[in-house]
Amino acid sequence: MELALNLDSTIATPLHRQLYEQIHSRILSGQLSRGQRLPASRTLAHSLQVSRATVTLSYDQLISEGYLETRPGAGTFVAAQLPETLLQVVAPAPQENTPHLPINLSYYGQRIAQASPWENQPAAQYSFRYGHPSLALFPLHLWKKLVNQEMTANSHWMDYSTDPQGYGPLRDAIAQYLTRSRAVNCQPEQIVMTHGTQQALQLVTQLFINPEEAIALENPGYLGAQRIFRSHAAQLQPVPVDDDGIIVEALTNLSPIPKLVYVTPSHQFPTGALLSLARRLQLLDWAQRSGSLIIEDDYDGEYRYSSRPIPALQGLRRNAPVIYLGTFAKVMFPGLHLGYVVVPQNLVQTFAQARWLSDRHCSLLDQAVLTRFITEGHLERHLRRMRICYDRRRQALVNALQANFGEAVDILGDSAGLHLVARLNLRLFDEDIIHRAAQVGVYVSSLQVHNLQPCQGDFILGYTEVNETQIATGIQRWATALQMQ
Template sequence: MEFTLLLDPQSSVPCYQQIYAALRQKILTGQLAPRQRLPSTRALAQSLGVARSTVTQSYDQLLSEGYLQTVVGSGTYVGDQLPETLLHAHSTKPVHAESPPPLVLSAYGQRLAELVAGPSPEPSTPISFRYGRPALDQMPLGIWRQLLSRHCRRADWLDYATDPMGYGPLREAIATYLAQARAVQCHPDQILITNGTQQAISLATQLLVSPGDTVALEEPSYLSARRIFASQGANLHPIAVDGEGLDVDTLARLTDSIRLVYVTPSHQFPTGAVLSLPRRLALLAWAQRQGALLLEDDYDSEYRYGGRPIPALQGLGSGQSVLYLGTFSKVLFPALRIGYMVLPLELVKLFSRAKWLADRQVPTLEQAVLADFIAEGHLERHIRRMRSLYDQRRQTMVTALQTHFGPRATILGDKAGLHMMVRFQTTLPDAELIARAEQVGIGLISAAPQYLGKSPGHEFIFSFTELNEGAIANGIARLATLVSSSLQP
């Protein structure tokens, strides 16, 4: 059989790819019919004036993709069925029942359906003081790409992980880092790698809290954690927060049997209060007496401006009453989705099984890159650089608030972390203030949803990390002009 193939010797596309593309096109358009015999590689090579190996390479690619098939002793033929047809299922008419049965949810599903669904909307204004974003433009992407390229040359990360606890070198790097930076006492075998803090809280709730159990938490506190506890059917008991963090005396006076206490001691969310050392010791002593567990969420402890960080709760005690949670979403970038838990030894096997059932593993490639990023000192250098940058932006925000609002704005929790909470003396309801701010390009986040009980109102979460100093100063000045007429004397 003879047919024409046109090759362009001046093209940057290799000849074998040109032959492959031309033959594939003829097969798809029907110029070469199913089961039609093709010339031998030798004959086609002579006809085209190319090496036989070039034609062989083209045929091999078409064979591997299913466009051609070989018959021993007979030759090479066009395949019986195009590969494209195997990728599409035949359409069928849907079956419509006259009266479909009602959908029945489990108790967990019913509780989840009653909760507010999905994440809260965030401002999309030119100047947004939204919380949770580090300065992504400062991420050392060049170093990250180099490490990523290093591991992409290998293929061992393509398979299932053998340890549901996570990538061994990453757990070792985290253990070393936590011992130096947070005085956490742990062995790498106690560290479980999770898909962010959300999964860590979810696993802890599933394994440690039964419907009807009481969970104590700060008031106000992290909304997403509260929703996870509620979805499990826990009774939530809010404990007031003041300038020294969680009021441990109030907790100790409770007559309820507390199963779990969720706490953010290093930079309370959202007030920013730091749990004082005496209260930390009192909380650990209470947990030991009561047989309760403490869920310590250390979400942004890397950033403290002036003074050394207070050691983590986990490092102050025996470690058997505390489940320590950390994340790299705030210190590096949110899309990384790598968090971790430091578990008491007696819970390691149980959490390992639960993690395996939940999702098998966190992607190995990202874990391997992060392990090198930490072990080679890049993380510590990045944190030092960002601490200096964030401190400048924090001071700019504090100065702007004091200049434009004076005593009519109370700043809370600005000595650590990635945000501060500001309480305004204003007659405007939160929703109206947010709406007015949005009209002039300013995005605000109210602290009200973080309260389990009634919010005092007029409290807002101000993040200073992803805005430069000019945008911060401009945003606060515009906000001051907007609300000046509603501020109380």
């Protein structure tokens, strides 16, 4: 049978995901009926002009979710018994004459509607997913005790907060912590608490960017930031990075001069490069000359294993044109969903107003508990423990990669953060490499989605959720699946 599918290699969503979504939605809408046969993977790959691995990957996903089934010797079919949850939501196939609801999205709404949904990294036996700290090693008993104490101390936390910038004692604690450990230059009144970096980036973009105005950003760079900038119709100006971080000379050639430049100097996301001191000074000079504002995203700067944490760009000069963003997602746990912006003095009121308009304020109870966690010394104690643990895991990962991949792997990035990049020199597509890993219970992800240009062979490997034994076994399985040995 012919399937009219349409894949677009110019968008960020991987081809296998697009294929998965299109088949999935045809099953949901009834366009593909139960028991119907699908084309063989080779045939479909040929007609769509994609690799066979792309098709197999999406078929396998649909099989594992119960939408498709294979019959030995006969092929792949829409499952006769569709998953129960699906049956409850089966929508009738749209009729030609079904009237559409009069939805008239704003330009912003239209841009959001066109973007592909955020993809979660799936669970696996050996998961090298990135961006997550070890939840198992967080001192949960202590957190529970503090929650209990704060809940019973008074009931202020039940009401609206009167301060959209955030709980005063927490801002005091963060200002002291940032001055001490990140050499950030700030007073508590410059801090605005947010629901993580994502909300901070949303506020910054809303406040500074009109449609078509330019934002320079590292390439490859953080997809979460790219998506926010795009949703505001900003003109993205990708700037290359090398072993010393963003190449500042490339900024000087940009036209128009970008209003904002988004950087991750402590640990470039995703390559892991540390922005050298010379480049930091060069970047500050350039921003001062050109009137641009630097957005410094210090998402995991606390984790350095070979030297002391490097001071933030924001603190290098008095009144540096820098907005500093921090998050507790990596040093605590992502579900806490707290972060902050350090705002230049003259912009504090505007940020506070925007923060209130966005969703008033962060949970007062969470902020009060976090204050205790910081002021009683638990945060820095937890960080010291985690640095030792992640350093060992990182080393185990480097050793395992070198032992199993030998000359075929290069490891990028400084000895820092919660992930590294493995550059594999194999004659295989990234999707195939990921697929073969998945077949042996290993999850790895390609750097592709963070790159504005096509690229192959770079994999982001997180090492926080796997212990040294799991790292050794997982990498060995992956290498075997790739026939490295």
